[in-house]
Amino acid sequence: MTRPGQLPDISDDAAVGERSEAPGGRRSGELTARELLRWAWRQLTSMRTALVLLLLLALASVPGSVIPQSGVDSLGVSQWQDDHPKLTPVYERLGLFDVYSSPWFAAIYLLLMVSLVGCILPRLAVYWRAMCAQPPAAPRNLTRLPDSASYLTDEAPEVVLARARGILRGHRLRDGERADAVSAERGHLREAGNLLFHLSLIIVLVGFAMGSMLGYKGGVIVVVGKDYGFTNTLNQYDDFDPGSLFRADDLDPFTFNIADFNVEWLMDGPRQGMARGFESTLDYCQKCDGTDDRTYDLKVNHPLDIGGTEVFLIGHGYAPVITIRDGEGNIAYSGPTVFLPENQTFFSFGVVKAPTAKPQQIGLDGVFYPTFILDDRGNPATLMGQANNPLISMLVHTGDLNLDAGPQSVYYLDKSKTQQVMTPGEREKPLRLDLSLGESATLPDGLGTVSFDGVERWNKLQISQSPGKRIALAGVVLALLGLLGSLFIRPRRVWVRARRTDDGTLVEVAALDRSGGGDTAAVVTELVAALRGPDDTKDQP
Amino acid sequence: MTDTSWETLSNQAVAAAGVVYFLALIAHLVEWSAISAKKRVAVEALVGAGGPETTADLPAEQHQRGAFFARLGVLLTGIAAACHLVALVARGLAADPDRVPWGNMYEFTLSGTFVVTAAYLLLLRRFRLGWMAPLVVGFVVVCLMVAVIWLYEPVAPLTEALNSYWLVIHVISAILATGAFTLAGIASIVYLVKARKPEVTTGWLGRVPSLDVLDRVAYRIHAFAFPVWTFAVLITGPIWAHEAWASYWNWDPKEVWAFITWVVYAGYLHARATAGWKGRNAAILALVGLATLWFNFIGINYFSSSTQHGYAAPALVSPDLSASAESPVNR
Ligand code: HEM
Numbered sequence: 001m002t003r004p005g006q007l008p009d010i011s012d013d014a015a016v017g018e019r020s021e022a023p024g025g026r027r028s029g030e031l032t033a034r035e036l037l038r039w040a041w042r043q044l045t046s047m048r049t050a051l052v053l054l055l056l057l058a059l060a061s062v063p064g065s066v067i068p069q070s071g072v073d074s075l076g077v078s079q080w081q082d083d084h085p086k087l088t089p090v091y092e093r094l095g096l097f098d099v100y101s102s103p104w105f106a107a108i109y110l111l112l113m114v115s116l117v118g119c120i121l122p123r124l125a126v127y128w129r130a131m132c133a134q135p136p137a138a139p140r141n142l143t144r145l146p147d148s149a150s151y152l153t154d155e156a157p158e159v160v161l162a163r164a165r166g167i168l169r170g171h172r173l174r175d176g177e178r179a180d181a182v183s184a185e186r187g188h189l190r191e192a193g194n195l196l197f198h199l200s201l202i203i204v205l206v207g208f209a210m211g212s213m214l215g216y217k218g219g220v221i222v223v224v225g226k227d228y229g230f231t232n233t234l235n236q237y238d239d240f241d242p243g244s245l246f247r248a249d250d251l252d253p254f255t256f257n258i259a260d261f262n263v264e265w266l267m268d269g270p271r272q273g274m275a276r277g278f279e280s281t282l283d284y285c286q287k288c289d290g291t292d293d294r295t296y297d298l299k300v301n302h303p304l305d306i307g308g309t310e311v312f313l314i315g316h317g318y319a320p321v322i323t324i325r326d327g328e329g330n331i332a333y334s335g336p337t338v339f340l341p342e343n344q345t346f347f348s349f350g351v352v353k354a355p356t357a358k359p360q361q362i363g364l365d366g367v368f369y370p371t372f373i374l375d376d377r378g379n380p381a382t383l384m385g386q387a388n389n390p391l392i393s394m395l396v397h398t399g400d401l402n403l404d405a406g407p408q409s410v411y412y413l414d415k416s417k418t419q420q421v422m423t424p425g426e427r428e429k430p431l432r433l434d435l436s437l438g439e440s441a442t443l444p445d446g447l448g449t450v451s452f453d454g455v456e457r458w459n460k461l462q463i464s465q466s467p468g469k470r471i472a473l474a475g476v477v478l479a480l481l482g483l484l485g486s487l488f489i490r491p492r493r494v495w496v497r498a499r500r501t502d503d504g505t506l507v508e509v510a511a512l513d514r515s516g517g518g519d520t521a522a523v524v525t526e527l528v529a530a531l532r533g534p535d536d537t538k539d540q541p
Numbered sequence: 542m543t544d545t546s547w548e549t550l551s552n553q554a555v556a557a558a559g560v561v562y563f564l565a566l567i568a569h570l571v572e573w574s575a576i577s578a579k580k581r582v583a584v585e586a587l588v589g590a591g592g593p594e595t596t597a598d599l600p601a602e603q604h605q606r607g608a609f610f611a612r613l614g615v616l617l618t619g620i621a622a623a624c625h626l627v628a629l630v631a632r633g634l635a636a637d638p639d640r641v642p643w644g645n646m647y648e649f650t651l652s653g654t655f656v657v658t659a660a661y662l663l664l665l666r667r668f669r670l671g672w673m674a675p676l677v678v679g680f681v682v683v684c685l686m687v688a689v690i691w692l693y694e695p696v697a698p699l700t701e702a703l704n705s706y707w708l709v710i711h712v713i714s715a716i717l718a719t720g721a722f723t724l725a726g727i728a729s730i731v732y733l734v735k736a737r738k739p740e741v742t743t744g745w746l747g748r749v750p751s752l753d754v755l756d757r758v759a760y761r762i763h764a765f766a767f768p769v770w771t772f773a774v775l776i777t778g779p780i781w782a783h784e785a786w787a788s789y790w791n792w793d794p795k796e797v798w799a800f801i802t803w804v805v806y807a808g809y810l811h812a813r814a815t816a817g818w819k820g821r822n823a824a825i826l827a828l829v830g831l832a833t834l835w836f837n838f839i840g841i842n843y844f845s846s847s848t849q850h851g852y853a854a855p856a857l858v859s860p861d862l863s864a865s866a867e868s869p870v871n872r
Contacts, residue, residue: 047811048816054804054808058804058805061797066794072793211789464787473776473779480771488764
């Protein structure tokens, strides 16, 4: 039978079940399943394993910062996948596009947590016993300890020891001690801090897991104005990223619209023409029966909390109002069209689709200049982000927009079954419609007309629920408190012994620091100085 | 004073700080050469007299010269640090509205190096860090040069998302921790160098404290920096991220590397309590942690485009194009 602490030797492929059921009793060196388990447990909960697992966790986090992650940068993921068609299936199998929720990443931190519990629970027991126990008695030979000192004095041992007790008042003293020594201990809370720190890590993990399993994060672009708005149901979101246990009926009911939106533009300085601050006025209600209409000023860093669901303003842009009349004079498309900004000047890109236009479907794609100018070289550009001289510049396509083929992004024009419309008289030159506000243009071949009627604004809102965030926060705060205790409280044992010798009273002082960070030599020196007082001049032996 | 003159003042103060740091570096180098000369004399004296010799018996002149230059070096470092501080404050006042001086990498470097110097000066007495002087001052001089030559950017207001008092707390603590980790890392490097030849008593290594002391000093400074880093990365960072981006932890590259740094330093603290990992391996781990820290600050901006923490490029709070582009809704 292997004793605890002794490493049993096991062959690599020894299956636990087989071993324990082996017939005919056990040969020497053989293990029972229990022993094997206990051995494995002891390995798992050793400091060395914890260290290796920690380093593994650090290492395993690296790929997710180099390879685009679907939760962070889904556009990056699809680009990467287009660029690396061979590697993509391999990476996908390994979960490399979603490292932080992949099974192997989970395996590492779960093992770490198991190891932690296995490590901390026994320590709790040890700690409890130590709390109840007395400080250990002075070792027989104090001067053998690494940091110790001794001196001779004329004072009686009792006097020295009484003074020592006085000096060590902040310590726990061993009572009922043999008359010749004082044993003191302090800094017990360090261990408590250490335990608190490690246990709190589990709380953090629980809070974090709740957030990622029970919560969700969604985004929506809402055009500013009372005529538009948002109701919190699944089909209103542009993108929706639920946790694995999230159910759609967990969505809190509410409705809002963006009554007003203001941007503060920088008119000078190095970032001239860019937006500094922006702010929306949100009208919202939960019951929406006219009794609970409320208003909130939504800003970056200043989210709105509606009964546990939070609404964040994270971006904005322009939605030119474009109208397409088809060849028969009917309105085939009309309304604000969300254009996506390409950079800080709000030079934006967008697409218009008019699938009901007759005789042919019409699609436009092109760009929007908030303040259109021709730069020094005669190229079109935008001076700033504010819409002072808005202009759209669109290319025209007709034919089949291929909308029957399945869902299509609103920011993408499928040109596989369309032809580009050319400038009349110039067959080689694609037709480009450059329209300022209020202008309209007639398309060739009786296709219809396009007009640019106005400019609306839109807000990108992020809406999310993250349950467990308070738990996680409480966990980290507790962990930090524990950590402070663990790192700054120095557990220390101090002993003073005084006994009569032929030359006078021999006083021995020693100190021991169990954290490895303390300077016990200084402690001893200080204690000796305090014990001797200013006028004791007798030399050290 | 106008914003422009504040900015000019800041630039001049950086230049002045750089020059004075450089003078301090020279003073410390002279100090070291004086001391190694002293040691050489000591050895010769030992050989000549054939008797025991201690530093106390050294030619008094040599000794005094070393001590004089040491004091001069510290004094110059103090002056340089004052200029450095002026540069930082002026930088903040140059912006409109006034703001904290860490909107970009230039300013972050300026602040980070200031913390290194300040921490060194504060701990100089307590931990007897005199031996570290040329390393610290040299490091700061190099960083300032890099900042001025490659990282310089004119003063600009913070982008909206960076405008939050949580961010202020977050960055103060991150910079504080970075400075302290750097200082501790210098101690760990010296530990590793000394560990290869622990008996050497002459020259540079002779001047450095014993392995035990080096290890303890490194630990103490790390033990200060780690909770500060925890506070920065795991408390204030997520709180700010939650306010700005709706989710307190996004696994964006900057966060990932801050987490990696945290885990590696936790590993270092563990290693100090693990048999077989104390000393050398622990010191190596600490340096790995320092490498991840600086990589996160400098490298990740060039490696990854998807980080939302715009130090390299001012953050554009723009719609999440990726998410919208994927949207299948055809309205
Ligand atoms: C989630 C992973 C873990 C992290 C982030 C972590 C972090 C830390 C930190 C920062 C310290 C330093 C505080 C101090 O010096 O008292 C520490 C100490 C300690 N940890 Fe962990 N730990 C983790 C897991 C574990 C596990 C699994 C074990 C058990 C095997 C363990 C056992 C210990 C022990 C015994 C100490 C005290 C060392 C000493 O006496 O100095 N830890 N840990």
